[in-house]
Amino acid sequence: MARNVGRIFSGFRCSGSLPFGKTQLKTRCPRLLLRTTPERTVVQALSSIFSHKSRDFSLPNSSWGEEMMRLYNHYSSQSGEAAEGQEDQGEQWTRLPSYNRSLKYATGGVYLSKIIQSKARLFTRNIRDTGAAFEYVLFFRRDKQRCVCIFQAGHLLEGPPGHVHGGAIATMIDTVTGTHASLLSAPVMTANLNINYRSPIPLGSTVLVESTMDKEEGKKTFLSCRVTSTDGSKLHTEAAALFVSINVSHLLRG
Numbered sequence: 001m002a003r004n005v006g007r008i009f010s011g012f013r014c015s016g017s018l019p020f021g022k023t024q025l026k027t028r029c030p031r032l033l034l035r036t037t038p039e040r041t042v043v044q045a046l047s048s049i050f051s052h053k054s055r056d057f058s059l060p061n062s063s064w065g066e067e068m069m070r071l072y073n074h075y076s077s078q079s080g081e082a083a084e085g086q087e088d089q090g091e092q093w094t095r096l097p098s099y100n101r102s103l104k105y106a107t108g109g110v111y112l113s114k115i116i117q118s119k120a121r122l123f124t125r126n127i128r129d130t131g132a133a134f135e136y137v138l139f140f141r142r143d144k145q146r147c148v149c150i151f152q153a154g155h156l157l158e159g160p161p162g163h164v165h166g167g168a169i170a171t172m173i174d175t176v177t178g179t180h181a182s183l184l185s186a187p188v189m190t191a192n193l194n195i196n197y198r199s200p201i202p203l204g205s206t207v208l209v210e211s212t213m214d215k216e217e218g219k220k221t222f223l224s225c226r227v228t229s230t231d232g233s234k235l236h237t238e239a240a241a242l243f244v245s246i247n248v249s250h251l252l253r254g
């Protein structure tokens, strides 16, 4: 039992789809190439762990429309790798890679059936048909404590006719704020998500989902989030989120 729990912890801490922290990666995954910032550590850890088997869903594909590509190029042109050993000042955007599954033991390990364990996939990355559902890429900027997500909503996300389902919008807000909180505070879970829907999002359109850290209080990280048109002129949705830091053992209580 103790050995199994240890393996689960190790896998969880090295996984890509749930939050984790720099210190934990350093101690548990010494083979990873660690750099000077949490987001870079996350990027490298994810790439290192998944690069041989998994597709990075945050890279462009043929379904990405003109606006999605324009914005991707815009933020990519402002991101860059610091030279080896050079201190990253955090003044650039960092693209966050995105994979559709955790490591074997990151899904709940021995407490899940083998079938569920092998079939588990990240909710937002489980549609084979590219462009049909959630197409998105996140960029993080440490000096401004901001996360920006470019989101193109596919036809399978319909709620009201011709427009995006409110649950799909909530999912993206949870994903962006959750990723942001995890970069700041190691393993976290959503405790509260308060959403105001201001104007509908047309299916197929590209929008920006932007998250800002408001404050940290002990185990709690408060963030706010806005979903807008890409030129910022139209507010679609705004939200306030609370994430609470957890011990990984929290997920093993059943």
Ligand SMILES: CCCCCCCC(=O)SCCNC(=O)CCNC(=O)[C@H](O)C(C)(C)COP(=O)(O)OP(=O)(O)OC[C@H]1O[C@@H](n2cnc3c(N)ncnc32)[C@H](O)[C@@H]1OP(=O)(O)O
Pocket: 016, 017, 018, 174, 175, 176, 178, 179, 188, 189, 190, 191, 192, 218, 219, 220, 242, 244, 245, 246, 250
């Ligand atoms: C890669 C993509 C990333 C996507 C990220 C997606 C993240 C998710 O969706 S997570 C899934 C949805 N969330 C869940 O299932 C969480 C279920 N809830 C829980 O597990 C627990 O209630 C949890 C972890 C939130 C808090 O439990 P616990 O660690 O025991 O916290 P606890 O000690 O009770 O409270 C800590 C503080 O948070 C506050 N708090 C806890 N829950 C809430 C809440 N819902 N509202 C307001 N405050 C809260 C407490 O009042 C306390 O505050 P203070 O320190 O000032 O007294």
